[in-house]
Amino acid sequence: MERKEIQEQRMKGYFIEATKDILKGEGLKNISVRNIAERAGYSFATLYNYFKDVKELVFYCVKDFQTECETHVKEQTEKIPSGSKKLQAITKAYLDYFIQYPGIFELFFIEKLSDIGGNQEASSLIISFLDRLTEEEWNYCIKNKLTTEKDAARIKATLLNTTTGLLLLYIHRRHPKDYAEYVKLSGNQIDHILNEVGT
Amino acid sequence: MERKEIQEQRMKGYFIEATKDILKGEGLKNISVRNIAERAGYSFATLYNYFKDVKELVFYCVKDFQTECETHVKEQTEKIPSGSKKLQAITKAYLDYFIQYPGIFELFFIEKLSDIGGNQEASSLIISFLDRLTEEEWNYCIKNKLTTEKDAARIKATLLNTTTGLLLLYIHRRHPKDYAEYVKLSGNQIDHILNEVGT
DNA sequence: TGATAATATTAACAGTGTTCATTAAATTTG
């Protein structure tokens, strides 16, 4: 039963890639079972032989996008020395990724994946994501007395709220009104939040 | 042509009230043209004689809900003396309103009203709403040297991002996991942001 | 090759927003 497994994974992969393409390109509003299936080269009904519904399919994309985003963040920040500056850079790279792919932000924070059982996992994955990206850095900062465990916890929570708010307002409400102003605002906010951490 | 105008406004009102009822009760996911029309006591097609599409109808609800929210905030905070404590109370009452009616939060911050012409107005109305609720208080604080104009501007922006992020994460991602923890977290965050304003 | 198992597909259902031709009601005119 080895070949069967390989084939099944391959088929899943076709649908997942198609879904990811649409999310990155046209965004969440263009996601539909028929649209995905057409791009994958199969009938829409075939999709249901491999995923119990479209939400399960979309759940796999969350994992893939997190991996991709993590790579992007690492590339952007690997040369920066540890400390508050690196935390700032990681957070900004995280924001960049979602600005580049607004559909992925919508998938992560707006799409309702909540109701069904396996999707509690998706929510957990999403809300802990920024913490996971910054975990190593926070450990460094605490170890080197640049901040305390208590402050770190509060600042982590602030960062999650602030980044989520910034992205939602810019992507869905065009606030601030252009990208230049968004960069300025988000930069100021992130810097201000992390400036109480030592360097 | 006076009677005609009155009748038209009355008809619009029926649909608007029906839409508001659904948004407050079942939320945005249960909004549909047929659902609204049934509750209003008319055919779904009749709706299109009074609104060019469902987005225009929903736009009227934004105005009404802002008025209602403003009343709620005033009631909750009128007895609190001016200063940072009052700014905190206003912000928390603003949050309370959306926690009570998650469908209205979705309408304000998640529903895409963006594309069409008249809906730039909706976005502007929404992103300036918290500023309008707190405007009087900020003027008091600046006048009495409890803060500076520059700090006020930055804190206003922080408040908008933070409240929006808090609500999105709690309503859509159940983070924190229960209401008690949400109250604690949001309270801490708001207090911390506004504590640099004098009393 | 023929039977069987696995997979892909078409048809269908119930839902969505929207448009248009038609019906019903109200108003104006003779």
Place this chain on the structure above:
DNA sequence: CAAATTTAATGAACACTGTTAATATTATCA
């Protein structure tokens, strides 16, 4: 008041959506 005309309400239809079930096709194995 009755007839003609304007106005408003509606049902049918279209193009979508997700999902299911029965059918058609393909692959596997005796």
